[in-house]
Amino acid sequence: MTIDLHTHSRVSDGTASPGDLVRAAADAGLRAVALTDHDTTSGWSEAADAAAEAGIALVRGIEISTRHRGHGVHLLAYLTDPDHGGLQAELDRVVAGRDDRVPAMLERLRGLGVPATEEALAEVAGDSVVTGRPHVADLLVHLGVVPDRDAAFADYLADGGPAFVDRYAPRLPDAIALVRAAGGVPVIAHPWGRGSAAVLDADALTRLMDDGLAGLEVDHLDHGAREREELRAIADRLGLLVTGSSDHHGTGKVGHDLGCETTAPAVLRAIVETAHAQGSPTTLVGDLAGVA
Ligand code: AMP
Ligand code: ZN
Numbered sequence: 001m002t003i004d005l006h007t008h009s010r011v012s013d014g015t016a017s018p019g020d021l022v023r024a025a026a027d028a029g030l031r032a033v034a035l036t037d038h039d040t041t042s043g044w045s046e047a048a049d050a051a052a053e054a055g056i057a058l059v060r061g062i063e064i065s066t067r068h069r070g071h072g073v074h075l076l077a078y079l080t081d082p083d084h085g086g087l088q089a090e091l092d093r094v095v096a097g098r099d100d101r102v103p104a105m106l107e108r109l110r111g112l113g114v115p116a117t118e119e120a121l122a123e124v125a126g127d128s129v130v131t132g133r134p135h136v137a138d139l140l141v142h143l144g145v146v147p148d149r150d151a152a153f154a155d156y157l158a159d160g161g162p163a164f165v166d167r168y169a170p171r172l173p174d175a176i177a178l179v180r181a182a183g184g185v186p187v188i189a190h191p192w193g194r195g196s197a198a199v200l201d202a203d204a205l206t207r208l209m210d211d212g213l214a215g216l217e218v219d220h221l222d223h224g225a226r227e228r229e230e231l232r233a234i235a236d237r238l239g240l241l242v243t244g245s246s247d248h249h250g251t252g253k254v255g256h257d258l259g260c261e262t263t264a265p266a267v268l269r270a271i272v273e274t275a276h277a278q279g280s281p282t283t284l285v286g287d288l289a290g291v292a
């Protein structure tokens with residue numbers, strides 16, 4: 001019963017099309033997979049068609065870029081209504097902010113002597129509708145400036161790095177409330193990954209319960225054994241769902257193979273039932289009985 005609740009297609013910064021991603025998940029033996037591209041639902045319909053055909057359950061999700069106490073925090077939103085005006089307007093704002101910052105990052109790179117043009121980036125980014133730093137990282141690899149995405153972040157693109165440019169993001173509590181208003185289930189992605197433990201300590205997580213936080217992605221490769229143990233204890237105490245997922249990005253992120261981290265069937269059932277109880281028109285594609 002392998003369930004993986006966090007993956008990316010090339011609609012954002014993964015490398016497979018939504019359909020190919022879902023087929024790869026089925027081939028890898030997963031029973032259920034969530035497509036959670038950054039800040040967009042654009043891949044949902046292609047993924048749903050592929051899931052129905054491949055006989056794998058699909059959770060339609062989004063990984064929303066938010067901000068909390070000056071830090072970027074990723075919020076997984078499962079089974080939201082894609083026609084909820086408030087949520088869609090917020091996603092549009094994030095994507096517009098992403099589009100605006102790309103030329104600024106390329107300009108910074110040119111200032112550093114890297115011949116980074118918009119044309120070259122467009123070639124690397126392909127048909128992605130949500131451009132991000134990983135695409136700029138791919139361009140740096142393509143230009144032979146760095147060997148891989150990780151080096152591109154370390155040398156140029158990490159927060160505060162020489163080519164880093166900030167962009168718009170909604171406040172985390174507001175985003176959590178908006179996901180609930182849109183019928184969805186908000187789960188904080190990799191809460192203690194990449195140094196965000198300080199902004200999301202037990203007190204902060206407790207306060208986010210008032211906004212409607214539903215779960216924590218505890219089992220993620222960014223977390224070590226101790227962090228998982230502590231996060232699980234906090235989730236238990238607060239009555240939060242605990243998920244686990246690969247955060248697969250295709251060939252764009254090494255080691256995050258589909259199904260390398262998984263979520264318990266009872267948790268998937270709770271997510272599906274919560275969205276249903278909140279009146280979301282978005283349901284699981286496929287049969288919950290066969291999965292959870
Ligand atoms: P963006 O949303 O465009 O600001 O880019 C954020 C994405 O870049 C995240 O989803 C990660 O996949 C990736 N990322 C962020 N920091 C790093 C890092 N230090 N090394 C490698 N990838 C990173
Ligand atoms: Zn990503």
Ligand code: FE
Binds near residue numbers: 063074189190
């Ligand atoms: Fe993330």
Ligand code: FE
Binds near residue numbers: 006008063247
């Ligand atoms: Fe992700």
